[in-house]
Amino acid sequence: MKIKKGVSQTLKFFIKVFVLFLIINITATALTYTVKPGDSLVKIANRYGVSVKEIVRANNLKKPYIIYPGQKLKIPVKKNTKAKKNIKIIIHRVKSGESLIKIAKKYNVSTKDIIRLNNLKKPYRLYVGQKLKIPVKAKPKKVSSKKIRKYQTYCKVKHKVKRGESLSLIASRYGLSLKSLKLMNNLKSNRIYPGQILCVRKGVKSSSNNIATSVKKSPSGSKDIYIKKERVVRKKIVIHRVKRGENLAKIAKKYGTTVSKIAKLNRLKKPYIIHPGQKLKIEKTEVSYIEKVVKKGGTPFKFIHPVKGEIINKFANTPYKRHLGLDYATDCGTPVKASESGKVIYAGTSIKPYGNLVIIRHGGKFNTVYGHLGKITVKEGQIVKKGEIIGYTGEMENINGCGLYFEIRKNAIPVDPLAFLNKSQR
DSSP states (O other): HHHHHHHHHHHHHHHHHHHHHHHHHHHHHEEEEOOTTTTTTHHHHHHTTTHHHHHHHHHHHOTTOOOOTTTTEEEEOOHHHHHHHHHEEEEOOOOOOOOOOHHHHHHTTTHHHHHHHTTOOOOOOOOTTTTEEEEEEEOOOOOOHHHHHHHEEEEEEEOOOOOOOOOHHHHHHHTOOOHHHHHHHTSSSSSOTTTTTEEEEEEEESSSSSSEEEEEEEESSSEEEEEEEEEEEEEOOOOOOOOOOOOOHHHHHHHHHOOHHHHHEEEHHHTTOTTHHHHHHEEEEEEEEEEEEEEEEEOSSOOOOSSSSSEEOEEEEEESSSEEEEEEETTTTOEEOOOOSSEEEEESSSGGGGSSSEEEOGGEEEEEEEEEEEEOOOOOTTTTTOOOOEEEEEGGGGTTTEEEEEEETTTTTEEOGTTTBBBGGO
């Protein structure tokens, strides 16, 4: 009996030593994560490729496993030698207004990695022009040559994701397949977030800096429209707060202006002494581009006005005004008709700025958009004919009454509907 007891005690001792070894091994390879608002154990586990049980065990959490913002959790990340090989070091030059958090968010890395790689010390102050090493993931394997040829261009039309929008909804709105939209934006999943910028149309770069044109062909092969890209230069006054170590020459170079212009604008006298915290007026030049779709020849069909009413707000797409369709003022409950025959690719209310919305796809890569409907009478996937009722007008906030918001898009680019609507109809 004594021998058996001695053996069992020895086994218990070795088991304890083995468990302690496992715990030490886990904590030695664990990362520390600070819980953010909206985090859950499931989200954190998915982010680091571990299970919820492993996080619970590493942090001795008890049911119901409640976590709170600011709480620090140990993440038992397994050692992965392959992952280290996929890390690429790039150099980032600090710009005005940037912080460690902003830079880390931009490259999807942690602030700790940047601090460790650059040997930064508290309080982690950065200065404009400072060079930082950033440990980013290496680019994935190249896609096939066909896909490269198809999307080896610059982004011509961008879309800012709004709350409630999904990737499939945005794809259908711009007449794209979900696969094409993901490929254009190098997305691996369907997850998107409000404020994210997505590319919804690619274009070919032009050698001209001032005006770029591209010709789009109709299904019959005739050139029906062309898109003219114009360069718009605008000057505006901004306020610059002088930082320590700055002088007028540095500030002038930053904003692309001259010392004499800054001195004149701020009524400075020689020797132009400035001090930290001083506010200076700077004339800043802003360059933007606007796209104009110019009709050339006839379209494969003629659109009709979707509703009988007065047009109170016309199409505008400039740096100063952006209204990408027409606003019709009507009586409430006025029938809204399909402007041309086609297929309903969206009918719903999830795109809040448009209210009750219907989008119809037509031939020649045209889409028509009908917003702020009081009632929708068609369904997604339904084929409608020109003049068929698709809904009824509802209330619009910007006209204090009932009406309709109407767009025509060619290759996902908003065009002036009045250039394509049948003039003899009205």
